[in-house]
Structures are given as structure tokens and as C-alpha cells.
Amino acid sequence: MPIGSPTVGEAELAAVAEVFRSGWLAGSGPTCRRFEERFARAVGVRHALATSSCGTALHLGLRVLGVARADEVIVADYTFLATAHAVVHAGATPVFVDVRGDTGTVDPDAVAAAVTSRTVGIIAVDVAGQPADYDELAAVARRHGLWLFEDAACAAGATYRGRPAGSLADLAAFSFHGRKGITAGEGGALVSDREELIERARRLHSYGIVPAIERESATGLPVPGCEEAGYNYRLSDVQAAIMTAQLDRLPGLLASRRAVAERYREGFADLPGVTPAVELPDREHAWQAYHLTVACGEERDRIATRLRERGIGCGFGTYACHLQPVYGSDRHLPVSARLLATRLAIPMHANLTGAEVDRVIGEVRSAVAGSP
Structure with a gap:
């Protein structure tokens, strides 16, 4: 997936x-x-x-x-x-x-x-x-x-x-x-x-x-x-x-992504150590990606490995640029560095079916619980 x-x-x-x-x-x-x-x-x-x-x-x-x-x-x-x-x-x-x-x-x-x-x-x-x-x-x-x-x-x-x-x-x-x-x-x-x-x-x-x-x-x-x-x-x-x-497709694509995001929010709301993505009340998110935030980096990496073993695509979110050697930055930016280490991107697109979304939720929850 x-x-x-x-x-x-x-x-x-x-x-x-x-x-x-x-x-x-x-x-x-x-x-x-x-x-x-x-x-x-x-x-x-x-x-x-x-x-x-x-x-x-x-x-x-x-x-x-x-x-x-x-x-x-x-x-x-x-x-x-x-x-x-x-x-x-x-x-x-x-x-x-x-x-x-x-x-x-x-x-x-x-x-x-x-x-x-x-x-x-x-x-x-x-x-x-x-x-x-x-x-x-x-x-x-x-x-x-x-x-x-x-x-x-x-x-x-x-x-x-x-x-x-x-x-x-x-x-x-x-x-x-x-x-x-x-x-x-x-x-x-x-x-x-x-x-x-x-x-x-x-x-x-x-x-x-x-x-x-x-x-x-x-x-x-x-x-x-x-x-x-x-x-x-x-x-x-x-x-x-x-x-x-x-x-021409944009309104329908946004509606589909929004439905996936809402199902993820419900599915992860009570999951210990995992925070669902946040949408602020004064703005509408386009949901190009969906990022979970995991309590610590080692746990994030373990969950990602499990998801990939089960055939579910995932990623690290995006970069904390100040840590990249190409820029030679001496900045200390703890929030961005923490997000790099703890964010987990899970499948998000307009083609996801309800069954596929439920499978992602189930596999994440199993990985967090350490189930085989």
C-alpha cells in the first residue's frame, strides 16, 4: 500500500x-x-x-x-x-x-x-x-x-x-x-x-x-x-x-483526503504514545500528507519497520534543514529536530478505500502494542 x-x-x-x-x-x-x-x-x-x-x-x-x-x-x-x-x-x-x-x-x-x-x-x-x-x-x-x-x-x-x-x-x-x-x-x-x-x-x-x-x-x-x-x-x-x-478534480480530491484524515483521527485518538495530526480550527488542511507524532524516535523507527514489513508505505515526515551539512548551520532548533525524529507519515491519498484506511489503523495499533 x-x-x-x-x-x-x-x-x-x-x-x-x-x-x-x-x-x-x-x-x-x-x-x-x-x-x-x-x-x-x-x-x-x-x-x-x-x-x-x-x-x-x-x-x-x-x-x-x-x-x-x-x-x-x-x-x-x-x-x-x-x-x-x-x-x-x-x-x-x-x-x-x-x-x-x-x-x-x-x-x-x-x-x-x-x-x-x-x-x-x-x-x-x-x-x-x-x-x-x-x-x-x-x-x-x-x-x-x-x-x-x-x-x-x-x-x-x-x-x-x-x-x-x-x-x-x-x-x-x-x-x-x-x-x-x-x-x-x-x-x-x-x-x-x-x-x-x-x-x-x-x-x-x-x-x-x-x-x-x-x-x-x-x-x-x-x-x-x-x-x-x-x-x-x-x-x-x-x-x-x-x-x-x-x-476540475480538486474539490472531490480534497473531500476524499479529508474523509481519510477524519477516520485516522478517530482511529488513533486513544492510542497511547501516538498523537494524530492536528488541524487548527481557523484553517482547512489540504492533507497532502498525514503525520503521526510518536513519543520517541526509537519507537517511531520500530513502528515504521513493522509497517514496511507488512507492505504499508510510510516515511519520516520531512527534514529539519538546520541539521543538513550542506547548509553549515550552527542553529539549535529543538522542536524541528524532535519532529524529524518522531514524525511518521502514513498513507494519505484520495484513492484509499475505507478497508485500506482501517488496515493502516489496525497495523499501526498492532505495531504500537508489539503484537506479532
């Missing part, structure tokens, strides 16, 4: 066939533009740019925000490495800060304490699909004149105090990786209400020149100029077609 599984089928195949018939398979074409318009509306912003991954969306966002080599960027520590890698690729220094013990999202007080004269912005992460504390983070950003960037990789369809994930900061980045709530296998998006940021990102994501689709209707033979070196960070129109079909 895999830890994650995409929900794809005939609708996605039909969308891809339409792109094949169109003759435009490359990136940043007409299908991409239609998807960008729909995705922007879905996440409550004016502008969206489809990208090759969430990592490239994060990097583009930092470029258009003007991040430079002497800068520090405050980064939520409990996150996949792409969040901090983007800061490194932009030439700046990631300053990791600790997180809440219940949700794993960044602690606003820790953010405020980490601001220095070199700090230019904050990257918050919607861990496993639950938005961070954006009102409090925005207040810190305003007080110090910083920008706020939402890493919404896992959070398509989530909400915070009635506002969609993606609309909660100056910029937001999404992932369409195969384990995400909506997926094209790979891909991402950068979104914002600030048109000037997205338009500059659009040039940078296509080698620094005006995308080909914008030259299609021109008279004569325009030769685009290039004022800054960009990248090939485009999403193909094939992937954009898949994503358009996935957007």
Missing part, C-alpha cells in the same frame, strides 16, 4: 490528446496560459506562472524579489530541502528558525527573534498542507519592512481564516509533484497579486526573453532582446493539460 498515489484517468488522457492535436507541446504555450488563468482564480490571486517545479518557482520568486548575495532570508526549518536550496541558489544565506510542535509550521515569535540588519524576507511553509500563521507573520514582516513568501507546495485547496493558500503573502509557490494533492507528475507555479513580479518571472523562466507565444501574432519578424540571463523553468503544455483536468 503506497504512501501516496495520484488520481488520474480518462480526463487527463483526453486533455493530453487535445494538446497533441494542437501541435504545441512545448512550455509556456496556449494550454499553459489557460491553466495559469484558472489556477490564479482557484488560489485567489490575479496572476500565476506555471513552472517546471516548486523549487524553480521558489528560485524565480527570490530573483524577482531582488535577493542578493549579502542577504539573509528567514526560512521555516521543518520543510523539504527545496525551500532552503532556493535561497542558496539565489546567493543568499538561509537563517533557519524553529517551528510549532503541533503543526510543524514556523513559529512567528522565532521569526521575529531572528531578524537582523541583513534580513530581507521570510519564507513560511504550509507543512503537509496546513497553512502557517500568516496574520502574525505578516505583522512581523510589516514591522521590519520585509517581504513574505508562502511555500504552498503541499497546500492547493487549503485555507487560512477563509483565505485560500497562495493568497496569503507577497508571493506563493506550489508543487505539482506526483505525491501532491493535484499533480502532473512534476511541475509547479508561482502566484501573486503583484503583476510586476510575475511578469519579470515570466521573462526569467524563459531564458530572459519574451516567450514565443507572445511573438506568434506579431507582424514582421521580431527578434527578442535579452537584458538578463534567465533559465528554462517552463512547464510543458502537456503537463499544463493534465493540471487543467486535475483542477
Whole structure:
């Protein structure tokens, strides 16, 4: 039983066939533009740019925000490495800060304490699909004149105090990786209400020149100029077609994941030494992943070994970035380190049947009890 599984089928195949018939398979074409318009509306912003991954969306966002080599960027520590890698690729220094013990999202007080004269912005992460504390983070950003960037990789369809994930900061980045709530296998998006940021990102994501689709209707033979070196960070129109079909599925996928999460909450509520995932009352979790918290790391590892022996996929949650040698961090962040050691990700996707969910619950409970 895999830890994650995409929900794809005939609708996605039909969308891809339409792109094949169109003759435009490359990136940043007409299908991409239609998807960008729909995705922007879905996440409550004016502008969206489809990208090759969430990592490239994060990097583009930092470029258009003007991040430079002497800068520090405050980064939520409990996150996949792409969040901090983007800061490194932009030439700046990631300053990791600790997180809440219940949700794993960044602690606003820790953010405020980490601001220095070199700090230019904050990257918050919607861990496993639950938005961070954006009102409090925005207040810190305003007080110090910083920008706020939402890493919404896992959070398509989530909400915070009635506002969609993606609309909660100056910029937001999404992932369409195969384990995400909506997926094209790979891909991402950068979104914002600030048109000037997205338009500059659009040039940078296509080698620094005006995308080909914008030259299609021109008279004569325009030769685009290039004022800054960009990248090939485009999403193909094939992937954009898949994503358009996935957007149609989003409400149903969220409902299915929510039902699984509720069944897990009930099934683990009375299990000693194991804490079910928390959904805060003022936000709606997208449930990209489901993390149990086990009393200690050795017990977590024992349960994981048992589950894998029984054919049930599981994982460690996500990274405590400050512990990774690549960053050379000297920070001491006990909450994030504890979550790395004690979180256990169990199967969470929209294809799970009731019987499969019950089997996961039963196997976890047996493992905790030490039953054969």
C-alpha cells in the first residue's frame, strides 16, 4: 500500500490528446496560459506562472524579489530541502528558525527573534498542507519592512481564516509533484497579486526573453532582446493539460483526503504514545500528507519497520534543514529536530478505500502494542 498515489484517468488522457492535436507541446504555450488563468482564480490571486517545479518557482520568486548575495532570508526549518536550496541558489544565506510542535509550521515569535540588519524576507511553509500563521507573520514582516513568501507546495485547496493558500503573502509557490494533492507528475507555479513580479518571472523562466507565444501574432519578424540571463523553468503544455483536468478534480480530491484524515483521527485518538495530526480550527488542511507524532524516535523507527514489513508505505515526515551539512548551520532548533525524529507519515491519498484506511489503523495499533 503506497504512501501516496495520484488520481488520474480518462480526463487527463483526453486533455493530453487535445494538446497533441494542437501541435504545441512545448512550455509556456496556449494550454499553459489557460491553466495559469484558472489556477490564479482557484488560489485567489490575479496572476500565476506555471513552472517546471516548486523549487524553480521558489528560485524565480527570490530573483524577482531582488535577493542578493549579502542577504539573509528567514526560512521555516521543518520543510523539504527545496525551500532552503532556493535561497542558496539565489546567493543568499538561509537563517533557519524553529517551528510549532503541533503543526510543524514556523513559529512567528522565532521569526521575529531572528531578524537582523541583513534580513530581507521570510519564507513560511504550509507543512503537509496546513497553512502557517500568516496574520502574525505578516505583522512581523510589516514591522521590519520585509517581504513574505508562502511555500504552498503541499497546500492547493487549503485555507487560512477563509483565505485560500497562495493568497496569503507577497508571493506563493506550489508543487505539482506526483505525491501532491493535484499533480502532473512534476511541475509547479508561482502566484501573486503583484503583476510586476510575475511578469519579470515570466521573462526569467524563459531564458530572459519574451516567450514565443507572445511573438506568434506579431507582424514582421521580431527578434527578442535579452537584458538578463534567465533559465528554462517552463512547464510543458502537456503537463499544463493534465493540471487543467486535475483542477476540475480538486474539490472531490480534497473531500476524499479529508474523509481519510477524519477516520485516522478517530482511529488513533486513544492510542497511547501516538498523537494524530492536528488541524487548527481557523484553517482547512489540504492533507497532502498525514503525520503521526510518536513519543520517541526509537519507537517511531520500530513502528515504521513493522509497517514496511507488512507492505504499508510510510516515511519520516520531512527534514529539519538546520541539521543538513550542506547548509553549515550552527542553529539549535529543538522542536524541528524532535519532529524529524518522531514524525511518521502514513498513507494519505484520495484513492484509499475505507478497508485500506482501517488496515493502516489496525497495523499501526498492532505495531504500537508489539503484537506479532
